[in-house]
Amino acid sequence: KEMRARLGHVFATGSPVDDSSHAFAQCVTDETGGELSLTVFPDSQLGGDEALGRDLARGGLEFAFLNPGSLTGLDPLLDIHYLPYIVSSFDEADKVFYNPEGVLQTTLREAMGSHGMHAIGFFELEFRAITNSERAVTSVEDVNGMRLRVPGSISIRSFFENAGAQAVTLPFPELFVALQQGTVAGQDNGASITFNSRLFEAQKYMTLSNHVYAMGAITVGQRFWDEQSDERKAVIEDCATSATADQIVANRAQSAAYLDGIREGGVEVHELAPEEMAKFVEIGRNVWSRLEETYGADRIAALRAEVDGLND
Amino acid sequence: MSGRVSKRLMVLTVSRRCAPRSTGSMTSPNDRDRVIQNNGSPFVLFLRASSNVLGAFEKQVATLSMIVIMFAIAATIVVRLFNLPLPSLGEIAVVAMSPLTFIGGALCSHLHQHITIDVVELMPNSVFKTLLRGLSALSMAVFGGIFSWLAWNLFSYAFETGERLIDLGTPIWIPTGCMVIGAALICIHSIIDFLLVVMIRNREVSI
Amino acid sequence: MIIVVALLFAFLIIGTPIAAAFALVVFLQPDRLNVWLDSLSSIPYDSVSSFALVAIPLFILVGEIMNRSGMAASLASLADKMLGRVRGAFGYIMIVASAFLGAITGSSVATVAAIGSTLGPEMASRGYPKGYVASLNAASGLLGVLIPPSIPLIIYGSTVGVSITELFVATLVPGALLMIAFATVHWFRSRALLEGGQEIVARAPVASQDDGAASKRMWAGASTTKAAASLFLPVLVLGGIYGGLFTPTEAAAAACIYAILVVIFLRCLKPSELMQTVYSAILPAAAILLIIAMTGILNRALILNQVPQDLAALVAVLFEHPYMFLLAVNVLLFATGMFMETNAAVLLMGPLLAPSAQAFGIDPVHFAIIVVTNIEIGLLTPPLAANLFVAARTNNVHLAEMLRHFGWFIGAAVVALALLTFIPGLSLWYRYF
Numbered sequence: 001k002e003m004r005a006r007l008g009h010v011f012a013t014g015s016p017v018d019d020s021s022h023a024f025a026q027c028v029t030d031e032t033g034g035e036l037s038l039t040v041f042p043d044s045q046l047g048g049d050e051a052l053g054r055d056l057a058r059g060g061l062e063f064a065f066l067n068p069g070s071l072t073g074l075d076p077l078l079d080i081h082y083l084p085y086i087v088s089s090f091d092e093a094d095k096v097f098y099n100p101e102g103v104l105q106t107t108l109r110e111a112m113g114s115h116g117m118h119a120i121g122f123f124e125l126e127f128r129a130i131t132n133s134e135r136a137v138t139s140v141e142d143v144n145g146m147r148l149r150v151p152g153s154i155s156i157r158s159f160f161e162n163a164g165a166q167a168v169t170l171p172f173p174e175l176f177v178a179l180q181q182g183t184v185a186g187q188d189n190g191a192s193i194t195f196n197s198r199l200f201e202a203q204k205y206m207t208l209s210n211h212v213y214a215m216g217a218i219t220v221g222q223r224f225w226d227e228q229s230d231e232r233k234a235v236i237e238d239c240a241t242s243a244t245a246d247q248i249v250a251n252r253a254q255s256a257a258y259l260d261g262i263r264e265g266g267v268e269v270h271e272l273a274p275e276e277m278a279k280f281v282e283i284g285r286n287v288w289s290r291l292e293e294t295y296g297a298d299r300i301a302a303l304r305a306e307v308d309g310l311n312d
Numbered sequence: 313m314s315g316r317v318s319k320r321l322m323v324l325t326v327s328r329r330c331a332p333r334s335t336g337s338m339t340s341p342n343d344r345d346r347v348i349q350n351n352g353s354p355f356v357l358f359l360r361a362s363s364n365v366l367g368a369f370e371k372q373v374a375t376l377s378m379i380v381i382m383f384a385i386a387a388t389i390v391v392r393l394f395n396l397p398l399p400s401l402g403e404i405a406v407v408a409m410s411p412l413t414f415i416g417g418a419l420c421s422h423l424h425q426h427i428t429i430d431v432v433e434l435m436p437n438s439v440f441k442t443l444l445r446g447l448s449a450l451s452m453a454v455f456g457g458i459f460s461w462l463a464w465n466l467f468s469y470a471f472e473t474g475e476r477l478i479d480l481g482t483p484i485w486i487p488t489g490c491m492v493i494g495a496a497l498i499c500i501h502s503i504i505d506f507l508l509v510v511m512i513r514n515r516e517v518s519i
Numbered sequence: 520m521i522i523v524v525a526l527l528f529a530f531l532i533i534g535t536p537i538a539a540a541f542a543l544v545v546f547l548q549p550d551r552l553n554v555w556l557d558s559l560s561s562i563p564y565d566s567v568s569s570f571a572l573v574a575i576p577l578f579i580l581v582g583e584i585m586n587r588s589g590m591a592a593s594l595a596s597l598a599d600k601m602l603g604r605v606r607g608a609f610g611y612i613m614i615v616a617s618a619f620l621g622a623i624t625g626s627s628v629a630t631v632a633a634i635g636s637t638l639g640p641e642m643a644s645r646g647y648p649k650g651y652v653a654s655l656n657a658a659s660g661l662l663g664v665l666i667p668p669s670i671p672l673i674i675y676g677s678t679v680g681v682s683i684t685e686l687f688v689a690t691l692v693p694g695a696l697l698m699i700a701f702a703t704v705h706w707f708r709s710r711a712l713l714e715g716g717q718e719i720v721a722r723a724p725v726a727s728q729d730d731g732a733a734s735k736r737m738w739a740g741a742s743t744t745k746a747a748a749s750l751f752l753p754v755l756v757l758g759g760i761y762g763g764l765f766t767p768t769e770a771a772a773a774a775c776i777y778a779i780l781v782v783i784f785l786r787c788l789k790p791s792e793l794m795q796t797v798y799s800a801i802l803p804a805a806a807i808l809l810i811i812a813m814t815g816i817l818n819r820a821l822i823l824n825q826v827p828q829d830l831a832a833l834v835a836v837l838f839e840h841p842y843m844f845l846l847a848v849n850v851l852l853f854a855t856g857m858f859m860e861t862n863a864a865v866l867l868m869g870p871l872l873a874p875s876a877q878a879f880g881i882d883p884v885h886f887a888i889i890v891v892t893n894i895e896i897g898l899l900t901p902p903l904a905a906n907l908f909v910a911a912r913t914n915n916v917h918l919a920e921m922l923r924h925f926g927w928f929i930g931a932a933v934v935a936l937a938l939l940t941f942i943p944g945l946s947l948w949y950r951y952f
């Protein structure tokens with residue numbers, strides 16, 4: 001018998017995540033011979049991440065491409081991957097973030113699992129960056145006293161406060177005008193959001209600080225998942241694997257294109273010199289031990305071990 | 313003569329350095345009560361009194377929510393400008409939107425202040441008018457009933473999972489709970505309304 | 520879908536509150552609409568738990584305070600002195616004031632609320648039918664979106680990928696065009712509606728006639744202080760936003776606090792009266808917020824059934840000539856605007872239609888202005904017409920009494936929209952400089 005299912009996400013039509021969600025939907029529809037067909041609802045048409053999460057858990061939605069970092073209200077562990085400077089390059093990200101046995105994926109899967117959400121694959125969002133309209137940030141001192149808008153994540157906030165910035169909470173829809181009028185000097189989204197939400201139009205400088213690497217999850221509602229046959233589960237998982245692999249490649253190419261677009265928009269884009277990057281990394285990692293209460297000392301210790309292992 | 317009186321009143325208000333003007337000439341529940349007082353049975357009086365008691369509660373809650381919203385937003389400006397070591401208080405305003413909307417919505421039900429396409433008011437036939445009023449009260453009661461049940465389900469989910477808002481960690485069972493209370497109150501007011509329309513059938517009363 | 524619409528109209532006609540009608544049609548037939556009832560309860564909660572919506576109750580409150588304290592009246596008499604010779608002056612004042620306030624709030628509904636409760640009663644006292652005042656009030660609220668900063672333009676720019684700065688500049692001429700359109704309607708209608716074509720002049724002189732010069736002076740003195748204090752309000756709010764002190768939403772709270780301080784220092788209202796003022800603001804605020812909360816439910820049902828999506832796809836393939844396409848887009852958006860909340864409609868329809876517009880070679884900025892203007896006109900088109908609802912409530916008038924008036928303004932807006940659609944230069948004016 002044929003069955004229809006819905007897939008929701010908050011990403012813009014035509015973005016790499018949206019493309020990937022369509023590829024995944026098509027794959028599932030094809031591989032089940034049309035027995036399970038997915039319809040994609042992009043652009044927050046079915047609500048924000050919190051609403052998607054609630055619906056997945058309660059059975060009102062079957063699939064979502066979620067940003068688990070937005071769901072920390074449900075479980076503080078869901079933004080453990082926002083710990084500053086777990087990695088600072090794509091190579092490192094591949095080893096730490098896309099290791100299914102690693103602390104990050106295990107923690108996220110468990111935390112989502114305990115709230116009725118079954119994660120079947122992880123895709124790339126972006127490295128966060130620092131943009132502002134006051135001065136080029138090339139060292140930690142440049143951030144000092146700068147009024148920066150940050151998302152509601154304890155890790156990111158602590159990082160900027162430690163670096164001497166004034167971290168300000170501001171709802172995203174207000175951000176563009178706030179940047180334009182100088183209510184805040186800058187913000188810390190990466191190339192994709194900075195370009196697509198046109199924030200670069202109100203900014204002069206961007207520094208690829210890579211302080212946080214964000215990852216999204218292809219998620220299935222637990223109730224729906226439990227009703228599927230093992231055979232179908234395997235099909236869905238295979239589709240997730242190929243969709244995420246393709247997404248990561250496409251996302252990196254697109255991210256470079258976004259950076260070009262931001263440069264064309266008149267923004268000076270800076271990279272950090274290795275010794276300055278090292279200082280940022282040190283400030284970032286110092287935050288970790290203070291967040292042991294939030295994420296658990298054992299998890300942070302395990303994560304440190306994983307990250308230290310990168311250098312071997 | 314009456315012109316002279318109104319001039320005097322004008323001067324009185326002026327001498328307080330301001331000339332306040334009232335916007336609302338909405339039907340106050342007191343007017344309705346006065347009519348009911350004259351031709352209502354004890355049960356009718358009881359219904360009306362209960363509705364008034366609930367209305368007084370709703371008024372307090374909604375007024376308080378409005379004040380909270382105002383100060384919370386104003387506080388976020390101050391916190392940012394002076395870089396005070398306080399978290400963003402905007403979340404409090406967002407939470408207070410639920411009681412303002414839903415419990416305030418119940419107050420609108422009590423005072424018949426909901427926004428409607430009020431073609432009914434244009435109808436000359438008062439029997440027909442009463443019938444439509446009854447139907448609309450009934451539909452509102454059905455809405456309130458279903459909405460209460462749905463809101464309750466969300467509330468119990470929020471309560472069980474302990475989902476919180478991110479900035480201050482306010483549990484979302486608080487705003488969703490306000491939604492349940494508001495929905496239930498809308499249902500109660502509408503049932504009372506419906507009963508009053510059925511029992512009194514007096515066009516003055518159901519205004 | 521036809522059943523849904525029929526049921527909706529049936530509920531609305533029997534007088535079911537709009538908020539309830541939009542939710543009930545979905546509640547009563549979840550299976551037919553392919554929705555899962557339980558997930559619907561988080562829509563009203565999520566809709567109102569929004570920082571951006573906070574401006575609506577706050578601006579309603581500002582309006583109430585200014586109105587009850589007489590700040591609005593003193594502003595009105597000031598404007599009167601400046602424009603006294605102009606026929607039907609107060610209508611133009613309302614249009615210009617809405618444009619100014621719109622510049623501040625970026626939200627149509629908040630603009631209507633604030634202008635309606637401050638200027639509405641004054642205008643009605645000058646001999647205009649209340650239904651007309653409310654209609655003008657509702658229409659001029661649209662200017663809020665077309666004068667930056669504007670939330671719908673930000674939403675469009677960021678979901679479709681059009682420069683927001685360019686949109687903010689582009690929208691100025693369309694905004695002016697709409698102002699002219701409404702002013703033209705007022706020019707004609709005020710002559711038809713006012714007795715002798717003239718406004719009844721303010722009543723301040725009434726007190727002065729035989730009650731002595733002393734009270735006249737007192738009125739004048741208080742009025743001047745108050746007018747100055749009231750005039751500073753837009754200065755504070757605009758200066759605060761453009762000076763980077765606060766965001767447009769926060770400006771609403773700053774305006775509230777400022778108005779309360781003025782009222783306290785000028786001793787315009789006793790504390791109990793101040794509480795009464797807050798109370799009188801919560802009813803319209805709650806009524807409109809409940810509508811915003813509950814209409815999201817029908818919107819979700821439409822989206823889940825792919826109704827707007829399918830129609831947009833149809834429009835894209837059905838027509839070959841760009842003008843036919845634009846015409847069809849306008850009809851589709853007009854219909855969408857009747858049933859959907861504006862921000863949701865922009866978020867949904869923008870990405871659906873923009874790619875085909877691009878294929879037709881229509882400039883993205885031009886197309887953005889068409890889409891946003893059209894969807895904003897939806898604020899005036901029942902059954903879901905937030906500006907009309909708020910105007911009716913703040914001007915204390917039945918919607919039915921507005922019926923014969925607001926059509927003129929919708930007509931004017933549609934004419935302006937047609938010009939905007941077929942003369943790209945109106946939106947792209949800045950490229951000629």
Ligand code: NA
Nearest residue numbers: 621625666668
């Ligand atoms: Na604006």
Ligand code: NA
Nearest residue numbers: 856857897903
């Ligand atoms: Na409409």
